[in-house]
Amino acid sequence: MPERPYTYYDFTLSLCPHCLRRVEAKIVFEDGGVYMLKRCPSHGRQKVLIATDIEYYKSIRNYVKPSETPRRFNTATHYGCPYDCGLCADHEQHSCLTVIEITDRCNLTCPTCYAESSPLHGRHRTLAEVEAMVDVLVENEGEPDVVQISGGEPTLHPQFWEILDMCKRKPIKHLMVNTNGVRLAKDEAFVARLATYEGAFEVYLQFDSFKKEALESLRGRDLREVRLQALEHLNKYNLSTTLVVTLQKGLNDDEMGQIIDFALQQRCVRGVTFQPTQAAGRLQNFDPATDRLTLTETRQRIIEQSPVFTAEDLLPVPCNPDALVMGYALKLGGEVFPLTRYVQPAELLQSSGNTIVYEHDPRLRQHLLRLFSTANTVDTITPELNQLLCCLPSIQAPNLRYENLFRVIILQFMDAWNFDVRAIKKSCVHIVSKDLKIIPFETMNLLYRDEEKLARLQQLRDIPVL
Known part of the structure; x- marks a missing residue:
């Protein structure tokens, strides 16, 4: 046959x-x-x-764990995914990271921008509007894990400091500011004030490339000096920072290892997040047919380019394994020790595992013996270190500090090309919309971001599946 x-x-x-x-x-x-x-x-x-990796694609099913839902849902399920976002009762994952967009305005007009921001686009949210957005999230989550203040460019907001103060009064575990770094490069005093928000606070810094041509294609400007100056200020105050890299095939995907190596040398940097471009919003120099990078291509390039992370270090994240990969390392005594390879899949699926089993590594073992009085002769690391192994930057290990941790994340935001309802239902990165709905990042940019998209959505809702 x-x-x-x-x-x-x-x-x-x-x-x-x-x-x-x-x-x-x-x-x-x-x-x-x-x-x-x-x-x-x-x-x-x-x-x-x-x-591009069949075996890895099949293996992600081994990392699926029971869903963690929010305390409440915000919209009814009527039309079916993805036409009921808000979160609807059919969604399978709570908000691990929630984006609060405090402004539509930006000091750049990037050729690649899912929010289509620019100096003249939209407006700033009022302080009352932003607080209402935060409050609806708190009602859903109780204690939100990670809240990312974003935009547009949030540092342009005239009430930026009032917004941060308000957020710090809320029961938020970890607060981040998403920025292109222009203000941080120009204004050291601004960075110094950011550093006063000590504790669970972090800068999410756009850092796409070391190449002039790539930056001009992605951002419309050669921002190399801007990024280096911003990092100089952040390093001076040791302000926890994640470098976030928007990736496009043939443009900057040959720099992943170089960016990881550079990040490991920066005092303030706690990790790098790689985000393949989502085909949504403003895409002036991007052809979805030729420039797309899959999650597995991104993972393979890191393995090929980085001397630190191997295939056994970059594992699916159980809350949404189709879209998230994470690898951890510890920075101890001037050395870098990949850590995820010592974690068994069963440990990742436990919300409160007790040990991390690892193969014998004499150098890592000696460092840990000095750090943990309870780590004796057995080949386990105590529960204190187990607190580090989470998709959140919450650190409870008394003898380790957040600056000892380094993580590499691949975060693939699906678009209409690779959209998979099965995976979207487990999306854990959400945006609070202007009308106080909590919407998965992917569907927000495809269907809910503006009035034009909402009008199209209404037309789609009653069309049968074919």
Whole structure:
């Protein structure tokens, strides 16, 4: 009997990337890759590469854990995912990280910008509006894990410090500020004041490339000196910082190892987050057909380029393993020790595991013996260190500090090309909208960000799945 040229593996619902209509999709293995096959009545058949590593793609199912839901849901389930966001009662994951956009304005007009920000776009939210956004999140979460103040460029907001003070009064475990670094580079006093928000506070600094051409393509400006000056100020005050890299194939995906090495040399940097470009918003120099990077391609490039992280260090994150990869290392005594390789998958799936089993590493062992009085002759690391191994930067180890931790994250925000309802239901990075709904990052940028998208969404809601 004749055979199809692929192996059928799974089935899901996706979106047509041209009209955003909800369509059925097969997941198949073909020629060493994982593809999504779908058909739109108006735009025909589509074949989208969603992973380049079949074995890794299959392995992510081993990291699925019971869902952690919010204390309450905000919208009813009526039209079906992704047309009921808010969070609806069908969503499977609470808000691990929530973005609060305090302004639409920005001091750049980046060719790549999911929010389409610019100096003249939109407006600043009032302090009362921002507090209402934070309060709805607190009602959902009790104690939100990570809140990221964003925009636009949040440092432009005329009430920026009042907003930070308000957030610090709320029961937020970890507060971040997402910034392009322009203000931080120009104004050391601004960084010094940021550093007074000590404790669970962090800067999420845009850091895409060391190449002039790549920065001009992504950001419209050569920002190399701006980024280095911002880091000089952040290092001076040892203000915890994550470097965030927007990736595009053939543009800056050859720099991942170089950026990790650079980050490890910075006193203030606690890790690097790599985000393949989501096909949403303003995309002037991006062709989804040729410039897309899958999560597995990104992971493989890190493995090839970094002398620190190997395949056994970069593991799926259980809250949303389709979209998140994370690797941890410890910086001890001037050395870097990859840590995730010593974690068994069963440990990751426990919300409160007791030990981390690891192979014998004499140098790491000696450092830990000095740090932990309870770490004796057994090949385990005490529960104190186990507190480090989480997708959140909450540190409870009494003999280690946050600056001892270094993490690499791959965060893939799905778009209409690789949209998978099964995975989107576990999205844990959310945005509080202007009308106080809590919406997954992916669907916010595709369907809910502005009036034009909402009007299109209303038209889509009553179209049957095909």
